[in-house]
Amino acid sequence: MNSRAIYLRLLSYVRPYWKAFLASLLALALLAATEPLLPALLKPLLDEGFGNKNQNLIRWTPALLVGLTLLRGILTFSSSYTSSWVANKVVSDLRIRMFERLAHLPSTFFDNRSSGVLVSKIAYDVNSVTGAATQVLTVIVRDTLTILGLLGWLFWLDWKLTLIAITITPLIALVIRYFSQRLRRVSTEAQRSMGMITHVIEETCTSHKVVKVFQGEEFETIRFRHANNTQRSYAMRGTVAAAAVTPLVQLFASLAVAVVVAIALRDSQGATSSAGGFISFLTAMLMLLAPIKRITDVNSTLQRGLAAAESVFEMLDEVAESDQGEELTGPIRGALEFDRINFHYAGGQTRALTDFELSVPPGSTVALVGRSGSGKSTVVSLLTRFYEIEQGEIRLDGVPISRIHLKSLRRHIALVSQDVRLFNDTIAANVAYAQPDADPGAIEAALRAAHAWEFVVQLPHGMDSLVGENGVKLSGGQRQRIAIARAFFKNAPILILDEATSALDTESERQVQAALENLMRGRTTLVIAHRLSTIERADRIVVMEQGHIVEIGNHDELQARNGRYAHFHRLQHSQEQAHVQA
16 A cells, blocks of 8 residues: 555544534644744834834834733644644544454464564554554645745735745655655564564563573573664654754755855845845744654654554454354254364464264264364364364354354353463452443352352452452462352353363362363363363263364273273373372
């Protein structure tokens, strides 16, 4: 996308606030119109006031100066306030749009990107957009009108000298164009390097225990120092590109002023021949330097803003999850059919699932077992449509899930995984996630069913106790039971248990397993199991290897068959016995 297209798209976010922005521009236009009044007052003041002692002029000039200053102050405040209001509204709108898009992006997007980089885009990149969205326009409008007003006065005084003065314009344009291109490239790299800084910070914060135990403090500091130095390097390159423009422009402008002064001093005719005319002309020329400087300075703001806007729009243009389909109406039985599913992950060399077929009757419990990488988690990821199926079809109560609206599909699925995710909020808010007006009685019932009420009631604030970031204030078993209570509260007909007890000690596992048995009752349940002792009561056990089903049956049938499942069971049983004896 070229700079013009990016800028026009950016202005579309200003359009809803066009009245306030127009008021700001109008105030700027009036402010610019007052700019030539000062040099215009100087000519009669010097020629008539000091020279001819014009009493009326002497009497009214101080009042005019005070009134002019007061008017300019009011216009400056009005313009600054309204433009800042619009700029902050634009930033707020863009952040909301970016977060909305982020929340609806597919899992493949998050697989390939660091969360730190995404945080940087939403938190930092969008701030730079405001300069390009409003500040640039306001500066250009104000200073362009100011320059035109001053040039108009200069032409009226002496058009020949004015033409000589504006011969510097092509040189200024060349300087601005060269440094603009360089600044745009450097700004883009600076924003990427800021994303790397937030990435390192985010990883160090979330993995602080690993960093401490494996003595990675110095390593992480080196990583951060490298990212920080890279960002500093790009920032300084940007500073050089931005700072070099102004002195060069001022040099060319001073040369023009010097030439004009030399010619005016030798010329005995024209409006500049009197002291008042010459001082007025020279003052107007010198007053041109400030708006010219601001216009050249705003170029750096524009280029940084365009680079930031490009980053923002890149995220906004990401394709959201495909969410077309019908709403599920009426009671859901929970019958699942996996029909010849083929799937491989982006960048993967082999298929994660190959011709996978499985039928799950409503209300039954099916356990998926196998080595790591056998495709167990892929099955449930496809069922929840975290990833889209390449070939084949999954049906819920006979309806292909590709034809079911995403929200409708996921409304009927509850998930409890090994990697429990709790939000830095109260226990009640985590159980009734995304339902702030939930009935406290229903939350308590869910906690009791999950065997969590026994520890919740002992906390200082009960259900209103804060759990900390990702439940850091709770033990592993307590976090797991809060996750089970969340599934109870949702009361979905389909339940997915993804290694829900594998990271727990024996006592915690016993409590969690009791809660899970309550939760599974009457629901269609898919269990991904690491500890085979937890799935012996499953209606069917599916043994997987390299994306294929190699065995299927209940516990007794598979033990009698003496195949892969029996081998896994004996191996795990012997490991558990050895652990107990140790």
